[in-house]
Amino acid sequence: MKLIMFEIYKLFSKKLLLICLVLFFTANSIFLVYTQSNNLEVKTVHTNLSDYENIISKYSDYVPTEAERQLESELKTVEIALQFDRTADNSNGDDLKNLGRITEQYKAENPEEYKKARALHYTKQELLDKQTYLSNLVNQCKSLVDYSSFIGDMDERAQMQTKFSVFAEEGSFSYNNILKTAEDFKDVNNTKLKIGNNFAVENSTTFVLTDLLVFALVFLMCIYIFTLERDKELYGLIRTAKYGRMPLIISKLFVLIFFTILICAVYYSSNIALCGLYSGFGDMTRNIQSCELFMNCNLKLQIWQYLVLWGLSKIITMCVLALFIALIFVLVKNTGMVFVVTAFWVFIEGVLYLAIGSNSPLNQLKYINFLYFLSGNNIFGNYLNINIFSHTVNITLIYVIAMILIAIASVTVICMSFVKSAQITTNNIFTPMLEKFRRRFYKIQGGVSIFKGECFKHYKGSMAIIAIILLVFVAYGNATDDISVVYSSAQESAYSAYIDKLEGELTQEKEDYLRRQQDYFDGLNEELNTISTDMSLSAEEKEIRITAIDSILKTKGAAFEEISNQASYIKEVGERYHITPIFINYIVYKRLAQNPSREWQYFTLLMAVIIFISSDIFAYEHKKHMIDLIRCTKKGKLRLVLSKVMTLSLTTLISYTLIYLPYYINFIKTFGTESLNTPVVFMQDFANIGSTISVNSMIFITAAVHIAEAVSVMTAVAMLSQVLKNNILSMIVGAVIVLFPCLLCMNLTDIRLYTSFQKGSWMWLVPSLIVLCVFLLMICLTIIAFNFSNIEFKAMRRCKNEA
Numbered sequence: 025m026k027l028i029m030f031e032i033y034k035l036f037s038k039k040l041l042l043i044c045l046v047l048f049f050t051a052n053s054i055f056l057v058y059t060q061s062n063n064l065e066v067k068t069v070h071t072n073l074s075d076y077e078n079i080i081s082k083y084s085d086y087v088p089t090e091a092e093r094q095l096e097s098e099l100k101t102v103e104i105a106l107q108f109d110r111t112a113d114n115s116n117g118d119d120l121k122n123l124g125r126i127t128e129q130y131k132a133e134n135p136e137e138y139k140k141a142r143a144l145h146y147t148k149q150e151l152l153d154k155q156t157y158l159s160n161l162v163n164q165c166k167s168l169v170d171y172s173s174f175i176g177d178m179d180e181r182a183q184m185q186t187k188f189s190v191f192a193e194e195g196s197f198s199y200n201n202i203l204k205t206a207e208d209f210k211d212v213n214n215t216k217l218k219i220g221n222n223f224a225v226e227n228s229t230t231f232v233l234t235d236l237l238v239f240a241l242v243f244l245m246c247i248y249i250f251t252l253e254r255d256k257e258l259y260g261l262i263r264t265a266k267y268g269r270m271p272l273i274i275s276k277l278f279v280l281i282f283f284t285i286l287i288c289a290v291y292y293s294s295n296i297a298l299c300g301l302y303s304g305f306g307d308m309t310r311n312i313q314s315c316e317l318f319m320n321c322n323l324k325l326q327i328w329q330y331l332v333l334w335g336l337s338k339i340i341t342m343c344v345l346a347l348f349i350a351l352i353f354v355l356v357k358n359t360g361m362v363f364v365v366t367a368f369w370v371f372i373e374g375v376l377y378l379a380i381g382s383n384s385p386l387n388q389l390k391y392i393n394f395l396y397f398l399s400g401n402n403i404f405g406n407y408l409n410i411n412i413f414s415h416t417v418n419i420t421l422i423y424v425i426a427m428i429l430i431a432i433a434s435v436t437v438i439c440m441s442f443v444k445s446a447q448i449t450t451n452n453i454f455t456p457m458l459e460k461f462r463r464r465f466y467k468i469q470g471g472v473s474i475f476k477g478e479c480f481k482h483y484k485g486s487m488a489i490i491a492i493i494l495l496v497f498v499a500y501g502n503a504t505d506d507i508s509v510v511y512s513s514a515q516e517s518a519y520s521a522y523i524d525k526l527e528g529e530l531t532q533e534k535e536d537y538l539r540r541q542q543d544y545f546d547g548l549n550e551e552l553n554t555i556s557t558d559m560s561l562s563a564e565e566k567e568i569r570i571t572a573i574d575s576i577l578k579t580k581g582a583a584f585e586e587i588s589n590q591a592s593y594i595k596e597v598g599e600r601y602h603i604t605p606i607f608i609n610y611i612v613y614k615r616l617a618q619n620p621s622r623e624w625q626y627f628t629l630l631m632a633v634i635i636f637i638s639s640d641i642f643a644y645e646h647k648k649h650m651i652d653l654i655r656c657t658k659k660g661k662l663r664l665v666l667s668k669v670m671t672l673s674l675t676t677l678i679s680y681t682l683i684y685l686p687y688y689i690n691f692i693k694t695f696g697t698e699s700l701n702t703p704v705v706f707m708q709d710f711a712n713i714g715s716t717i718s719v720n721s722m723i724f725i726t727a728a729v730h731i732a733e734a735v736s737v738m739t740a741v742a743m744l745s746q747v748l749k750n751n752i753l754s755m756i757v758g759a760v761i762v763l764f765p766c767l768l769c770m771n772l773t774d775i776r777l778y779t780s781f782q783k784g785s786w787m788w789l790v791p792s793l794i795v796l797c798v799f800l801l802m803i804c805l806t807i808i809a810f811n812f813s814n815i816e817f818k819a820m821r822r823c824k825n826e827a
Contacts, residue, residue, distance in 0.1 A: 027275035031249065035279065038248055040752050041241075045287075047756065048237040051764065052291060055233055056298050066223050066303050068156040073304050076157050077221065083161070084218045084307070088172065091219055092165035099158040100134050104141035106151050161219055167316040168217045175213055200416040201409050208322045208407065208418070215313055215324065221306030222315040225327055228299040229334055230317075230400050234291050241287055242280075242346045243366070249276050250353040251362075273442040277350065277435065284346045288339040296331060312405075322407045330404065337403045337423075344427050345394055347434035354438050388412065391419060392426060478664075478671045488637040488675055495633065495682040503686035508694055516611060518583035523609045526587065527698065530594060530605040538591055545581050548573055594706050601716050606702050612695050623776055626683050627730060628766040633679045634738045635763060639754035641668050642746035642808070665809055669742070676738050680731060688723070704781065712784040725786070726777050729793050736797040737762055739804040746808050 035041060060066045069076045079098075083091040146154065308328040312318045318330065325333065349366065356362045373395050380390040391410055396402050408419040526534050552573050555566055590607065598605035692700075703716040717725075741762075744754040780786040 031275050031279040060302050065160050068153045069303050072153050088165050088168035095162045101137040101140045102155045105144045164219045171319050197411040204416045211324050215311045217314045218310050220310050221304045223303035224299040224305050226317045228295040235398050246349050246353050251359050269443045280346050281343050284343050288342050292335050292338050318405045320407050321405050333404055341397050344431050351434045351438050354441050478667045491633050499682040499686040503690050515579050515582045518580045522587045526607045593708050606706050608702050608706050630683050631762050635741050635758040637675050638738050638741035639745050640751035641742050672738050676734050709782055713781050714784045732794050732797040736800040739801050743804040743808050
């Protein structure tokens with residue numbers, strides 16, 4: 025018991041672990057609520073929770089088909105009311121005619137809903153909210169109806185499938201899988217399904233960040249539990265105890281498992297509570313198949329029972345994962361190599377999970393995988409059979425066997441290795457080879473410059489080289505990624521065909537082409553009016569011709585209308601700025617200049633790398649107790665400070681280049697450089713830019729701002745490293761101040777640098793940001809230089825104290 029209490033005391037005496045516990049829990053809660061608030065359906069339900077619950081209680085006892093009919097009627101009523109609202113707000117004559125025609129059509133086809141809509145007295149926002157959550161409930165009903173027919177016909181469908189030649193071979197995996205699936209779903213054949221509020225159970229069980237944070241905490245606990253005594257070489261003393269090391273390793277494993285269970289219980293239960301408080305818990309006694317996300321579950325469970333089972337599976341998986349990580353710490357005696365081995369193992373697990381297809385002959389490696397076990401609802405919520413030596417085995421059984429075997433094997437090997445082998449920090453297996461290579465090919469010739477020494481420490485000691493290597497892989501992915509435009513509609517495809525002919529300066533030849541196209545579409549509209557009034561045509565002929573012309577007008581016609589608007593706009597811009605009008609491909613250049621997620625993703629990645637590489641730059645000397653010797657050098661500490669800043673600046677520029685440059689190279693390779701020198705103002709979204717700067721210039725300006733921000737953040741984190749004297753603490757503080765705000769802003773389209781170009785505020789914002797970055801840079805450098813140069817010797821302080 026004393027050993028257990030000692031291990032607990034050792035864990036909680038570490039401030040970093042306590043900080044991470046609080047920080048990670050806060051971040052997990054914030055991001056969970058933030059994710060829900062950015063989902064339109066969840067946000068709407070949160071705002072109108074009582075109305076949503078009232079509608080559910082009204083129709084929950086209906087059979088799905090009847091509930092669907094009633095809800096569709098209510099949805100149609102809301103849509104008609106919205107139509108009235110649009111008609112009232114519109115002042116355009118042509119649009120009013122079209123809206124009036126649609127309203128009359130509603131009146132003829134849905135007279136009851138039309139009368140109800142006339143009686144509604146809601147604001148436009150209330151109608152839109154009502155439309156959103158009614159659509160959600162209608163989709164639920166459709167899923168329930170489809171599920172009932174799918175399950176009811178499963179036996180018959182299984183018999184039919186086994187007659188196909190592909191699946192007809194008895195004893196094969198395909199044949200057995202079809203029969204086993206039908207047999208396993210018999211228990212849920214007559215399950216009563218009801219509509220309800222599914223957001224809490226769906227959002228809480230699919231939130232991935234919690235898994236990552238819990239894994240990070242487990243890894244941090246393993247560091248403190250297994251490396252502190254080994255680094256201080258205390259394990260040699262324990263062998264002389266009465267029972268040797270066995271009680272100690274049992275205590276360590278007990279503490280690890282206990283706190284893993286506690287952390288998992290707190291984190292995952294808080295997720296369920298937060299989701300329930302935000303969007304409502306709903307009826308937790310409904311069968312789990314009532315939720316569309318869990319219709320592939322073959323277990324007859326209520327929602328609350330499923331959540332308990334899901335939580336237990338998360339706890340068990342994390343406990344086994346903790347034992348596996350503990351095994352790595354015990355077997356690998358070098359702490360640095362532990363990080364490398366763990367990172368390599370996670371990388372291999374990720375590659376197997378993501379790269380292997382579900383129909384691959386090697387799909388066993390995809391599914392018998394910690395990432396698969398931890399992802400979402402794969403164990404109990406997603407029915408799956410796997411081919412194990414031509415036997416059809418369910419994933420749940422495989423999971424249970426795998427967890428038991430890994431747990432037993434890990435505990436056995438940990439105990440045997442910890443008791444029998446010498447737990448002493450050793451060099452890794454590559455050290456002898458590296459030493460031999462160094463002696464053979466590398467000889468010291470004269471002194472080593474301060475800058476070279478700092479580069480060596482920075483890239484090897486603080487493992488900045490690992491960040492650079494990872495960024496090389498990111499750069500390769502960005503450079504080889506397929507960014508060609510995939511058109512989501514026929515209209516976009518037609519627009520692209522037009523712009524391929526028109527891109528560039530607007531010449532007389534292009535204007536003549538536009539005129540001919542305008543005449544063509546005017547003729548189609550005239551023909552449409554003629555057909556409508558032609559009494560010699562039958563109704564069927566009229567419908568066929570009108571449908572054909574409508575399809576042209578809705579695709580090519582709509583695309584040409586967009587081109588015509590663009591032509592009018594670029595002419596107006598040309599006259600305003602006295603420049604030649606130029607066509608630019610909106611679809612392509614929106615990808616380059618108006619992708620909010622890419623802009624924030626790249627910047628957040630850059631900030632994460634800078635925080636990682638800068639947090640150790642001054643803490644390294646404190647950690648190695650070399651800080652007292654630096655004053656003895658010829659030029660004191662100022663030259664060392666400058667060398668450190670130069671080293672960090674070099675790494676920051678390399679990181680920026682690897683993150684940003686490959687995408688632009690890929691863009692030029694895919695789309696060419698024809699429009700890069702085109703003034704940005706020719707894109708209608710940048711009508712208020714107030715300048716004729718080109719696309720290239722805008723990219724260079726944003727690059728300059730991003731580099732200035734990166735260098736200022738780099739200096740600020742370096743200052744934290746110097747003041748706090750601890751790289752981990754500097755990393756955490758830097759992440760809280762810089763990284764978390766970046767993650768929060770990732771989906772906010774208004775908080776972007778390119779938005780300032782669209783609004784015309786870039787002319788004062790860009791200089792202000794650069795001046796602010798330079799000001800922050802100078803303050804941080806001053807603090808670093810002043811603070812670093814005034815550190816006294818420990819020996820000098822002792823002498824003063826003795827005196």
